[in-house]
Amino acid sequence: MFERFTKDAxxxxxxxxxxxxxxxxxxxxAGHLLLxxxxxxxxxxxxxxxxxxxxxxxxxxxxxxIDGLDPDALASIGVDLSAVRQAAxxxxxxxxxxxxxxxxxxxxxxxxxxxxxxxxxLRVALSNGHRFISDGHILLALLMLxxxxxxxxxxxAGAELENVKSAALREITAEAA
Numbered sequence: 746m747f748e749r750f751t752k753d754a755x756x757x758x759x760x761x762x763x764x765x766x767x768x769x770x771x772x773x774x775a776g777h778l779l780l781x782x783x784x785x786x787x788x789x790x791x792x793x794x795x796x797x798x799x800x801x802x803x804x805x806x807x808x809x810x811i812d813g814l815d816p817d818a819l820a821s822i823g824v825d826l827s828a829v830r831q832a833a834x835x836x837x838x839x840x841x842x843x844x845x846x847x848x849x850x851x852x853x854x855x856x857x858x859x860x861x862x863x864x865x866x867l868r869v870a871l872s873n874g875h876r877f878i879s880d881g882h883i884l885l886a887l888l889m890l891x892x893x894x895x896x897x898x899x900x901x902a903g904a905e906l907e908n909v910k911s912a913a914l915r916e917i918t919a920e921a922a
Contacts, residue, residue, distance in 0.1 A: 749870070751920070753787035753880040758863075760784050765853050767839070768808065775858045775887060776811040779895035780804060782884055788916030789880035793899075796908045803902045805830065810894035810901075858893060862886045873917065881917040885910060 747755070760781035765773045782789040783800040790800070797803050805827040855863070865886035870878045887895050888910055899909065 749867070749876065749878045751877050751879045753785055753789075754866075754878050754883060756785045756787070757781045757789070757880045757883055761859075762853050768811065770811070771853065773853050773855045773859050774811055774894070775856070775862050775890065776807050776894045776898070778859055778862055778883060779807050779887060779898065782880055782887075783807075785880060787880040788920055789884040789913060792881065792884060792909060792912035792916050793904075795912045797899070797902055797904050802827070803898060803904075806898040806902050807895055810898045858890065862890065865889050873914075875917070875921060877921075879917055879920055881913045881920070884913045885917075888913075 747758075750758070757778065758781070761773050761777040764777040764780040764784070765771075768777075770777070783793060783804055784790070793803065794800055808830075862883065863886070866878050866882040869882045869885045869889075870876075873882075875882070887893065888906055890896060891906075896906070899906065
C-alpha cells in the first residue's frame with residue numbers, strides 16, 4: 746500500500762511518528778496523523794488552513810484530545826490549556842507537560858484506529874479513481890471516523906467537517922490534474 750503514497754503522504758507518516766515521539770507516546774494514534782497533516786506542507790494542510798485559519802489552535806486541541814483533556818471544560822473554570830502549555834514550555838522546554846515516558850527507539854507501532862485511517866485512505870483513493878494516496882486522502886479517511894479524537898478536535902476548533910471534506914477534495918483534484 747505504501748508504494749501508492751505520494752511524497753506528501755509519506756512525509757505525513759514519518760511526521761506522525763515524530764509527533765508521537767515529541768509527545769513521548771509509545772505508539773502512533775490517529776491524532777498524531779492529524780498533527781502530521783497540519784505540519785507537512787501539502788494539500789491537507791492547505792485544506793485545513795482554509796477551514797481553520799491558524800492551525801495552532803487545532804494542534805493544541807488535538808494534543809489535548811490525545812492526552813484526554815477537555816480544553817472547553819477547563820476554560821469553563823478559567824483555565825486556558827494552551828496558555829498553560831505555552832508558559833510551561835517557555836519556562837521548561839518543549840514537551841514539559843507531556844507524559845513522562847522513556848523514549849522508545851525504532852519504529853513506533855500504529856494503533857488499530859491509525860491503521861484503519863491508512864486503510865481507509867486507500868479506499869478513498871480507489872473510490873475516487875486515483876492510483877495514488879495523497880495526504881488529502883488521509884485527511885478524508887480521518888473524517889470517516891466521526892467519533893475519533895482528531896475529528897472531535899476539528900469540530901471543537903470550529904471546523905465545519907463538510908467544508909474540510911470539500912477543501913480536501915479540491916486539493917486532491919488539483920494534484921491529480
